[in-house]
Amino acid sequence: MSETGLCDLAVVGLGVMGGNLARNFASRGLRVAGYQRTVEHAHALAAAHPEAHLRIASTLEELVGMLERPRRLVLMVNAGPAVDSVLDQLDPLLEDGDIVVDGGNSLYTDTDRRVARAEARPWRFVGMGVSGGSEGALLGPSIMPGGDRYAWERLRPPLEAIAARSASGVCVTYCGRGSAGHFVKMVHNGIEYGDMQLIAEVTSLMREGMGWPWGQVADTFAEWNRGELESYLIEITADILRAPDPQNPGALLIDAILDRAGQKGTGKWTVVAAAEHGVPIPTIAAAVDARLLSAAKDLRTRAEAALRPARGVIQGVSSADLRDALYASKIASYTQGFALLQAASEARDYGTNLAEVARIWTGGCIIRAVFLERIRAAFAQASGDKSELLVLAPDFAADVARRLPGWRRVVAAAAAAGHPIPGLSASLAWFDTLTQSRGSASLIQAQRDYFGSHTYERVDAPGVFVHTEWPKSSQ
Structure with missing residues (x-):
């Protein structure tokens, strides 16, 4: 005073x-x-x-x-x-x-x-x-x-x-x-959406895909919280999965909660902002889409009854594979979020320090996690005004490479058994697209030039835009 x-x-x-x-x-x-x-x-x-x-x-x-x-x-x-x-x-x-x-x-x-x-x-x-x-x-x-x-x-x-x-x-x-402060908070919430979706998917795979009892699922998250995945959201997941149902003695509260997730808009805003700034954030977008689908409970119930998809037991996946898939997908989500922060800072003249953002997220916030200190260090060590993608930092590149086999096993096994994992699969698709030096877009450019004369660039003359009078097949 x-x-x-x-x-x-x-x-x-x-x-x-x-x-x-x-x-x-x-x-x-x-x-x-x-x-x-x-x-x-x-x-x-x-x-x-x-x-x-x-x-x-x-x-x-x-x-x-x-x-x-x-x-x-x-x-x-x-x-x-x-x-x-x-x-x-x-x-x-x-x-x-x-x-x-x-x-x-x-x-x-x-x-x-x-x-x-x-x-x-x-x-x-x-x-x-x-x-x-x-x-x-x-x-x-x-x-x-x-x-x-x-x-x-x-x-x-x-x-x-x-x-x-x-x-x-x-x-x-x-x-x-x-508006840098609110933009940073918006992206924080977008990463939070992705983090929560990934954890929920892994939990569902353990319980519904592999038949684990809730106690084993909770114990696994508690164990993970003592290692590289240590974070607030992993910690509370273990607590949640042990909580008794106050209205049903002997039962767990998680089984009484309706599978319809709410949202207040910040995840959607993050996806819109990413599109406007030309930054792909498929992990976060998949999380937003998943919440939207979760809200359509009646539609999902009717679709399951009408289409009767076959769902089986997930085979050939270990607890270590699940941990690796979750860890690698989280790195994908954080990489996408920080890439959006950097793009917005440059386009909107924010002057945002990515290392400082990572630092203040190490405590207090919902996405606080032990690896945020490593993220801070990666951005602090970056040279020049423009940082590389987080996943390309040597420390994280090596991390993801070690976890890639388990990540692939989880996504493949879940897909084969019919268990939805939109966040995990979108994260892996992002990684595979990012790491393919020659992708499928050459055909898209040819199609655009065919029907709209939008032009394309040749491999032997990048930067030069040309148009072709494409031969028409006889109809």
């Missing part, structure tokens, strides 16, 4: 994430003001956590008056129109140097628009990704701010105070200009 008795910062939106973030700030010795449209909820939060000494405002005007200048306000409201509505209300209340932070999962193009708006105003705007869920918000999330550099320097002390810490340091960094 400042010597004037004013608050150090404010949190607007005191739901689960915002309330926990406000409590986190307060636990680090900061004086926090809070506002929630439903004032009763805000007062209830303050009363439930008196140790935080939250000061609750009844209006945004009152909230602004509680803050030391230049003011710092963190918005934790729903992405979309709600953010613009709060900005509209704050705009006439703010002064030179005041900072407004959007800490929600906003679409980066919305953040671009809000950054442009702030450039014409005396206050400054920051789009900031926050990962770690409600527990991370309270105990230490991974934080991804972007936008105004001056604003970052003003925000840095409180953000470093509340962020997670790992062996690589405090898990917050400046992600770059403009």
Whole structure:
């Protein structure tokens, strides 16, 4: 708290994430003001956590008056129109140097628009990704701010105070200009989609394809979490698969959960952004498609009854093969995500440091994993302004090469037995396409020139576009 008795910062939106973030700030010795449209909820939060000494405002005007200048306000409201509505209300209340932070999962193009708006105003705007869920918000999330550099320097002390810490340091960094913070968070979530899909597929292969009891599946994930696959998502998978069903003694909760996955849009945004930037991300796209198909539960039930696909026991696959397939596919997913970050940074002038992004993902966030430190090191050692694809870094290239035989065995055996593995198979197809110096696109170019005179390049004259009057077969 400042010597004037004013608050150090404010949190607007005191739901689960915002309330926990406000409590986190307060636990680090900061004086926090809070506002929630439903004032009763805000007062209830303050009363439930008196140790935080939250000061609750009844209006945004009152909230602004509680803050030391230049003011710092963190918005934790729903992405979309709600953010613009709060900005509209704050705009006439703010002064030179005041900072407004959007800490929600906003679409980066919305953040671009809000950054442009702030450039014409005396206050400054920051789009900031926050990962770690409600527990991370309270105990230490991974934080991804972007936008105004001056604003970052003003925000840095409180953000470093509340962020997670790992062996690589405090898990917050400046992600770059403009909407970089929200773009980085979007790609984080895209990788998260891919990671979760790959783990779910391997779990299904163990249980449905190989007939393992849930206890053996859980024990395998717990064992993997003590090695190279150590990560938050692997850890919680082992916990989930052991959880009892509170409504059915003797049963496991996993068997009672409907196989219909939800999504909030960040995975889809990642796929759209990748297409716009010309970056293939098939692992992440397969994960998004799988969630869409999971939502069509009734359709899948009718299709299974009508088409009666044959599904058998998976043969010739070991636990080590499953581990290798999961590990290699995860490297494919992370490679695709970081390639998108690099392409966007160059196209949009973000100036994003990929090594720093990997570093702040080593703790606090949902995709935190032990190999992220190796990813950080790979990008830190890259020479020049443009890094190679992650999978081409010597350390990871050798890793994937060792795991390729097991990866192929898993994908082939699952396909032969009729078990769907869209993420694992898309990852392997990406690898095989990437590593084929002469692919199948020559025929596609010939077809395009045949029906549309789109031209093509010759192998002996790349860069020179030619058109051929193709001979027509007699019909």
